[in-house]
Amino acid sequence: MTPVSKNIAYHLKKLRKELGWSLDRTAQETGVSKAMLGQIERGESSPTIATLWKIVNGFHVPFSVFLEEPHLLHNPTEPEHLPSVGSKMYVNPIFPFDPELKCEIFIIQLPPGYEQLSAPHESGIIEHIVVVEGTMEVFLQGAWKTLQKGKGLRFDAHQPHGYRNTTSRIACFHNIIHYTGKG
Amino acid sequence: MTPVSKNIAYHLKKLRKELGWSLDRTAQETGVSKAMLGQIERGESSPTIATLWKIVNGFHVPFSVFLEEPHLLHNPTEPEHLPSVGSKMYVNPIFPFDPELKCEIFIIQLPPGYEQLSAPHESGIIEHIVVVEGTMEVFLQGAWKTLQKGKGLRFDAHQPHGYRNTTSRIACFHNIIHYTGKG
DNA sequence: AAGGGTTGTGCGTTATAGCATACAATGGCA
DNA sequence: TGCCATTGTATGCTATAACGCACAACCCTT
Numbered sequence: 001m002t003p004v005s006k007n008i009a010y011h012l013k014k015l016r017k018e019l020g021w022s023l024d025r026t027a028q029e030t031g032v033s034k035a036m037l038g039q040i041e042r043g044e045s046s047p048t049i050a051t052l053w054k055i056v057n058g059f060h061v062p063f064s065v066f067l068e069e070p071h072l073l074h075n076p077t078e079p080e081h082l083p084s085v086g087s088k089m090y091v092n093p094i095f096p097f098d099p100e101l102k103c104e105i106f107i108i109q110l111p112p113g114y115e116q117l118s119a120p121h122e123s124g125i126i127e128h129i130v131v132v133e134g135t136m137e138v139f140l141q142g143a144w145k146t147l148q149k150g151k152g153l154r155f156d157a158h159q160p161h162g163y164r165n166t167t168s169r170i171a172c173f174h175n176i177i178h179y180t181g182k183g
Numbered sequence: 184m185t186p187v188s189k190n191i192a193y194h195l196k197k198l199r200k201e202l203g204w205s206l207d208r209t210a211q212e213t214g215v216s217k218a219m220l221g222q223i224e225r226g227e228s229s230p231t232i233a234t235l236w237k238i239v240n241g242f243h244v245p246f247s248v249f250l251e252e253p254h255l256l257h258n259p260t261e262p263e264h265l266p267s268v269g270s271k272m273y274v275n276p277i278f279p280f281d282p283e284l285k286c287e288i289f290i291i292q293l294p295p296g297y298e299q300l301s302a303p304h305e306s307g308i309i310e311h312i313v314v315v316e317g318t319m320e321v322f323l324q325g326a327w328k329t330l331q332k333g334k335g336l337r338f339d340a341h342q343p344h345g346y347r348n349t350t351s352r353i354a355c356f357h358n359i360i361h362y363t364g365k366g
Numbered sequence: 367a368a369g370g371g372t373t374g375t376g377c378g379t380t381a382t383a384g385c386a387t388a389c390a391a392t393g394g395c396a
Numbered sequence: 397t398g399c400c401a402t403t404g405t406a407t408g409c410t411a412t413a414a415c416g417c418a419c420a421a422c423c424c425t426t
Contacts, residue, residue, distance in 0.1 A: 215384080215385095216384065216386075218384075218385070218386080219383075219385075222383085228382080230383075230384090231383065231384090234383080234384075
């Protein structure tokens, strides 16, 4: 049993308990059988990457959460979990869904200090982001990446991701979404 | 096959090649059989956490190396590198052609007074335009349509079309092109 | 107490990760 | 040209990840 498996066992049970989920509930949310979830929590099984991926998606958390040493987890309130004051993200469809291209395009405004964490979409969804105004950050693979005006990013939406604006000016970006249907 | 497995496959082969290691050598260093390493590289197998742990230890790299997405950033255009004043239309690719989506994205600057009329492209090409900066006009169906900042237009490029900027300020727009191959 | 719902764990089966080995495709080097 | 070393892939087998189901312990009500 590797140290990493112990970390996963610890974090899985802790996160599940924090949310008040039963093994049954967790099995439904993640698509992993509750028997397997129990074995992983008890450290009796070393999950495959595919299974671990289902789990982190079910919890809507990045991979890094399950890989960190337990004592690192106990940091206090993280700023991204604080409620954003007043303002909301403004999503405006520029082009509605195009069945032929399987594509739709939004323009999205992020007020200062706003943060949005998204659950993974279904599989086969590709997002393109291009910053139009200001500076924003995109959460991917457990890290926030900063994008200046004019910068872009391409990623598979079938994973936890998010957007935020840590500046004092409004940020604005185009969001081009393709549904490949290859899930 | 999950996106994560694809990332692992990509990074494993890339890292191995960078070090000039054969599968045999890698098997010795990591304690994972070369047959399994080959399958992981080809994406034919989803390794367990225990196996992945052996691999990252053999390479003496952190887990995060194998989880990051390859080619996330597509060297997007630096807006400051665009000529602030010019006499010609400035076309800059943000995302190169994506064979899977049959899509490419440009950012285009129109200096004041500039006008561009295009002959019809081949059939099956759909263009989306979204104005990012200033105001521009698009020629379609024998008429010029005015687009304010934030406005967009969708059309089939298989017809005469054009862009112009009749204002005194620079205009800038995103151009998203799909090649449906239905010509 | 007795019943019904929920919780986590144990059991038998299936799918597949992982191994050792053999094989085929390359690339020198005599 | 032939030989040998090295590369990555294919094969057969074993270990185990993963599943569905059943079970036992523990709430509740009534």
